[in-house]
Amino acid sequence: MTTLLLVEDDRTIGQALESSLELHGYDVHWARAGGAALGEAQRTPFDLVLLDLGLPDLDGVEVCRRLRAMQPQTVLVIVTARQDEIDVVVGLEAGADDYLVKPVRLGELLARVRAHLRRGPSTARQSIAVGGLLVDTAGRKASVAGQEVPLRTKEFDLLARLAEGVGTAVSRETLMADVWDAHWYGSTKTLDVHIASLRRKLMAGAPSAEQAPVITTLRGHGYRLELPQE
Missing domain, CATH: 3.40.50.2300 (Response regulator)
Incomplete structure (x- = not known):
């Protein structure tokens, strides 16, 4: 129960x-x-x-x-x-x-x-690699250059959703529906706070800034996960 x-x-x-x-x-x-x-x-x-x-x-x-x-x-x-x-x-x-x-x-x-x-991330793909980032959806673990990044439940779900379409823009509404609730309405401030926390943790977990994946804000639309900057 x-x-x-x-x-x-x-x-x-x-x-x-x-x-x-x-x-x-x-x-x-x-x-x-x-x-x-x-x-x-x-x-x-x-x-x-x-x-x-x-x-x-x-x-x-x-x-x-x-x-x-x-x-x-x-x-x-x-x-x-x-x-x-x-x-x-x-x-x-x-x-x-x-x-x-x-x-x-x-x-x-x-x-x-x-x-x-x-709610949970799709497990159709057991692992997703984005540069030095590895998202293990089966084990619900994420690592950057081999260093595990400690994530809360929704932070992991959010990262996994963004990683499914690396380089693809994902709208705020889609992220709220896929990670939180398909019938969500009202403020999406929870998304912004989780994105900010996710960025900090990915940067802190990377051995160097060049190996940290980048979550780009698309003003008026949503977010996009990109390969680390050269």
């Missing part, structure tokens, strides 16, 4: 989400505070976390960082009333895979949960 961690201090919201998620077949662990959530994460590996940022004991962003460090492969979705752009950026940079702003319709939340849990 798919195991979810729900971190929500509001009893009414928490009860509604717990009941609905369990009705749809998920094993739900409900934590009402940040400390309790971290304790649950120490005992149980979760497939997905729904995290509110307004917690009574710890700052939700700090809880997000700790959860990401404890369970690197877990899908982490922030569900919060904080809607300013800086809050979205900070939450995503803390390790979240997705950011939903309350109030969020239950149907949308359930659809997003299902999309995250079934």
Whole structure:
């Protein structure tokens, strides 16, 4: 059974989400505070976390960082009333895979949960080489010049999608649909933050700047993965 961690201090919201998620077949662990959530994460590996940022004991962003460090492969979705752009950026940079702003319709939340849990890169090609970059889709590993680059789940999925068509422009809408949710609507800031993080990690993991693959921004369209600059 798919195991979810729900971190929500509001009893009414928490009860509604717990009941609905369990009705749809998920094993739900409900934590009402940040400390309790971290304790649950120490005992149980979760497939997905729904995290509110307004917690009574710890700052939700700090809880997000700790959860990401404890369970690197877990899908982490922030569900919060904080809607300013800086809050979205900070939450995503803390390790979240997705950011939903309350109030969020239950149907949308359930659809997003299902999309995250079934989402994964195509394994039609077992490995993709782009210059010194090797993307191992079967093993879900990426390396530059033989040096493995530690990537979070969505960072790997995004890199694999771009690597499928090296040199080909991929629109923002296509990336959001293929990596996150085919029915995505609203802000795509999550894509920009993941691209920025992916660039930093690829550059840091390369023995030299000349061996790092390049993700080019195409203003008004999307992104393109290219061979390292000579």
